[in-house]
Amino acid sequence: MYKRLAKQTIIYSIGSILPKIINYAFLKFFTISLKKEEFSLYTDMYSLSFIVIGFISFGLENTYFRFLYKKNYNQETVFSTGVIIQLFITSFFLIISIHSIKYLISIAGYHNHPEYFFMFFFIIFLDTVCILPMAWLRANEKPLKYTIINLIKILIQSFLTIYMFFYSNNFFIKKTYFFFIFEWINSYTDRTGYIFFANMISSLSNLFLVFPIFFKKVIIRKFDKILAKKMLKYGIPIMFGTIAFSINENLDKILIKRWVSDEINGSYSACYKIASFMSLYIRIFRLGIEPFFFKKSGDSNAKYYYEEINYIFILFGLIFYVLICGNIPIFIGFFIDQKYHFAMSIIPIIMMANLFLGIYTNLSIFYKIIDKPIIGTYISLIGVLITFLFNIIFIFLPYKNNNFIIPAWGTFVSYGSMLIILYFWGKTIFFQFFKKKINVIIHFLFAILLVFIINNQKKIIFSFIFQFIYLIIIFLLEKKIFINFIKK
Structure with a gap:
């Protein structure tokens, strides 16, 4: 079981890691090629779109996994019903958005770039429509197809981006095959x-690559109205939770752009992307583990698996945190241009906040498998309120050069609070969760203290020595766990 799980996770990881690595390579390219104001626009459009995707995705990915493993539902019925719901919602969104574009552009402050919104309407529509077919590949243990589709997608995007940027700088002769297409785009x-x-x-x-799944697996006559109502009822709380997460993750960048300047937001957003390395680790883990969590939900020893896997997740997450935050000058110099380093102090804060979120996401399995996703909605709303509070403080304080640290601490406190609330809420049901909670707390304090010490001394050699000693200590303390994990 563990071997197959590990093998699938590795393949999924390639499909997720390689596109992300390519994106991080482009991060350097973008920060060199774009002005900070232009990079701020780039980040702002994605920040706004993530909130919209959170709404129109309707939590149907999690809903699909949950209903797929219920014994009284046919797999084709669940998938067909979910896809038809998704198509209806996304089509409705596209029609309304195009008809309301002037109003939306006015609110967002993009009078000079209405084309951004037209393109993002289609990006959001296409990406949301593809969510369930990609989930189907995961559910049916087809990690290779999942990975190939992701790689083709990122390679097409990469080629077009490089071609257009170089073409605009006259690196290509003007009489190439793509000349007229580029001139129109330009x-x-x-x-x-x-x-x-x-x-x-x-x-x-x-969409073209997953279209065979639509064609073969979506059967209109399999649409079940009763099931659709149950799926929507289950998915709506998850949707609100996703929107809350999107607000927590993107509100700071949206507000910094509008209340301070595009220049500051450009630096903040670029450094935030370095901190999102932790999100990459979480996503890799989640891709392989989430379907497994749902499959094991009915087993008598499910709590044992959940606890063991979460403890391993925390150990590796903290190691990852120390290795990245202990080498910030190296990573930030490699991935973003010098002019964006202004906001680098947010990186350790946001990385730890993202680790809190990853643990929260893993623990949230308890309310999903008892069909009470509303618990996640309540907790997420508390997180949003905390985020709003810190951002309001940021807005109303007289602006100083380091004020942008306030929204970063808001993200940290928000995700930390959500994790603590979920733990105390869930332990009454999963009372065995984290029997090693003292160990967990010690590991966290040790990692945070070490990062603080490393970042407050200037000699790189000492930084490497501290990190090496940390790895040895962790291995000696958790030797049994690591050896058992490798064996399994």
Whole structure:
């Protein structure tokens, strides 16, 4: 079981890691090629779109996994019903958005770039439509197809982005095959828009690649109205939780752009992306583990698996945290241009906040398998209130050079509070969870203290020595856990 799980997780990881690595490579390219103001626009459009995707995805991915493993439902019925619901919601969104575009552009402050919104309407539509077919590949243990589709998508996006950027700088001769297409794109948008156009085409290619799944697996007559109501009832609380997460993750960047400046937001957003390395680790773990969690939900020893896997997740997460935050000058110099280093102090704060979120996401399995996702909604709303509070403080304080640290601490406190609330709420049901909670607390304090010490001394050699000693200590303390994990 563990071997198969590990093998699938590795393949999923390639499909997730490689596109992310390519994106991080582009991070350096973008921060060199774009002004901080342009990078702020790039980040802002994705921040706004993530909130919208949280709404129109309707929590159907989690809902699909939950109903798929219920004994009284046929797999084809669950998938067909979910896809038809998703298509209806996304089509409705696209029609309403296009008809309301002038109003939306006015609210967002993009009078000079209405084309951004047209492109993002289609990006959001295409990406959301593809959520369930990609989930189907995961549920049916087809990690290779999942990975290939992700790689094709990112390669198309990468090629188009590089081509357009280099073409705009006259690196290619003007009489190439793509000349007239590029001239039209260039007349339609600017350099930031090139990124969005490439994304739109790659999202369209993703739809073509998963279309056989629609064609073969979606059966209209299998649509079940009663099941649809149950799926929507289950998914709506998850949707609100997803929106709350999107607000927690993106509100700071949206507000910094509008209340301070695009220049500060450009630096903040670039450094935030370095901190999102932790999100990459969480996503890799989640891709392989989440379907497994749902499959094991009915087993008598399910709590044992959940606790063991979560403890391992925390150990590796903290090791990852120390290795990244202990080498911030190296990572930030490698991934973003010097002019964006202004906000680098947020990186350890946001990385730890993301680790809190990863643990929260793993523990949230308890309310999903008892069909009470509303618990997650309540907790997420508390997190949003905390985020709003810190951002309001940020807005009303007289602006100083280091004020941007306030929203970063808001993310940290928000995710930390959500994790603590979920733990105390869930332990009454999963009372065995984290029998090693003292160990967990010690590991956290040790990692945070070490990162603080490393970042407050200037000699790189001492940084490496501290990290090496940390790895040895952790291995000696948790030798049995690591050896058993490798064996299994």
